[in-house]
Amino acid sequence: MKTITLRDGKERSLLRRHPWVFQGSVAKGKADPGETVRVESADGRFLAWAAFSPSSQIRVRAWTFDEAERIDEAFFTRRIEAAVVLRGRLGIDSDGVRLIHGEADGLPGLIVDRYGDLLSAQFLSAGTERFKQAIADALVAATGCQALYERSDSGVRQMEGLEPVTGWLRTPASGAPSTEVTIREHGWRLTLDVAEGHKTGYYLDQRDNRKLFADLVRQMGLKTALNCYSYTGGFSVAALAGGAEHVTSVDSSGPALARASAHITLNGFDASRHEALDADVNGALRQFIKDGRRFDAIILDPPKFAPSAAHADRASRAYKDINRLAFKLLEPGGLLMTYSCSGGIGAELFHKIVAGAGMDAYVDGYLIKRLEASPDHPTTINYPEGEYLKGLAIVRK
Numbered sequence: 001m002k003t004i005t006l007r008d009g010k011e012r013s014l015l016r017r018h019p020w021v022f023q024g025s026v027a028k029g030k031a032d033p034g035e036t037v038r039v040e041s042a043d044g045r046f047l048a049w050a051a052f053s054p055s056s057q058i059r060v061r062a063w064t065f066d067e068a069e070r071i072d073e074a075f076f077t078r079r080i081e082a083a084v085v086l087r088g089r090l091g092i093d094s095d096g097v098r099l100i101h102g103e104a105d106g107l108p109g110l111i112v113d114r115y116g117d118l119l120s121a122q123f124l125s126a127g128t129e130r131f132k133q134a135i136a137d138a139l140v141a142a143t144g145c146q147a148l149y150e151r152s153d154s155g156v157r158q159m160e161g162l163e164p165v166t167g168w169l170r171t172p173a174s175g176a177p178s179t180e181v182t183i184r185e186h187g188w189r190l191t192l193d194v195a196e197g198h199k200t201g202y203y204l205d206q207r208d209n210r211k212l213f214a215d216l217v218r219q220m221g222l223k224t225a226l227n228c229y230s231y232t233g234g235f236s237v238a239a240l241a242g243g244a245e246h247v248t249s250v251d252s253s254g255p256a257l258a259r260a261s262a263h264i265t266l267n268g269f270d271a272s273r274h275e276a277l278d279a280d281v282n283g284a285l286r287q288f289i290k291d292g293r294r295f296d297a298i299i300l301d302p303p304k305f306a307p308s309a310a311h312a313d314r315a316s317r318a319y320k321d322i323n324r325l326a327f328k329l330l331e332p333g334g335l336l337m338t339y340s341c342s343g344g345i346g347a348e349l350f351h352k353i354v355a356g357a358g359m360d361a362y363v364d365g366y367l368i369k370r371l372e373a374s375p376d377h378p379t380t381i382n383y384p385e386g387e388y389l390k391g392l393a394i395v396r397k
């Protein structure tokens with residue numbers, strides 16, 4: 001077993017059970033990509049068993065802080081079973097569930113979503129890549145799902161020195177199923193394609209927020225909704241399910257919008273109640289203002305503007321801009337649910353950005369709820385970086 005020795009003082013984060021060690025903290029030691037290493041402090045104390053990643057800034061990702069634990073097939077079986085058991089206890093009203101959420105589940109770099117009987121996984125670190133087969137077997141055993149699709153085509157693999165990989169990793173004896181699945185989320189039905197969709201196919205982190213949106217639209221009797229960065233229209237279906245008369249979905253992806261339109265009719269709503277706009281959101285919002293349009297409910301769920309804290313400044317301006325425009329388009333008494341999924345923008349900073357946007361638009365609002373990802377995307381106490389999705393529900397004064 002190879003040993004990685006840290007520089008003096010650099011053991012602190014592992015001692016706090018934070019799973020990462022950055023390149024600059026390593027004094028000596030080398031290993032192959034994904035190889036399991038023993039991590040020691042400068043004075044030779046055991047800190048963790050970890051996966052080594054020679055090309056990543058995050059040089060070491062801890063598997064365990066328990067010296068007696070071995071990193072073998074049984075290890076992955078234990079971690080995956082524990083993660084699946086937790087999801088079973090969360091009372092999730094959907095058969096689309098995030099089963100493994102990386103570091104929070106003690107499996108750095110592994111993302112697994114379940115869509116009905118199908119699993120869709122991303123192996124995003126050298127360690128998960130190396131143990132891929134053991135992980136795939138453990139996933140099948142823990143869930144009973146025979147079909148596992150790999151979507152390791154995220155850009156972050158590059159930083160780990162890994163090529164993109166997609167395709168079936170496990171299939172039932174009867175052969176590969178269709179990559180197209182229909183899930184049931186709350187009361188409605190949604191389709192996705194694990195081979196073509198964003199990430200693993202769908203954005204499960206907004207599941208509970210889509211339900212909340214439907215509930216608020218109903219409670220407040222909101223009639224017109226605007227869903228910005230709609231993807232396949234989950235929030236649009238929620239708006240109509242909540243009793244809105246009309247919803248507009250805006251996205252720059254044609255295939256996502258086509259699916260959004262299909263979801264409206266799949267859920268029993270007349271197509272005339274939905275408008276799909278293939279456009280850049282910023283431009284669309286400006287055009288709506290020019291046209292004098294107003295909405296009772298607006299969703300702003302943009303992609304990650306700040307992948308890291310280094311991009312925070314430019315991202316802040318981009319968030320402020322769309323939020324300012326949205327405030328101007330919101331009817332008095334209307335609801336804005338606005339999000340950031342940037343790890344580099346904390347909840348407090350996001351609040352400030354939205355406050356600044358309100359100032360610039362001369363609009364005030366009641367902050368009725370702080371929003372976050374659904375609980376199957378957990379964070380842990382020791383790993384605050386896991387908190388990426390934050391949002392605010394605001395009712396315009």
Ligand code: SAH
Nearest residue numbers: 203229230231234251252253280281301303
């Ligand atoms: N709210 C969605 C998820 C949104 S993901 C849900 O509940 O499922 C972000 C979406 O923003 C993606 O669909 C992407 O195609 C879209 N997008 C990215 N940049 C955009 C832009 N400048 N204008 C419009 N849409 C954009």
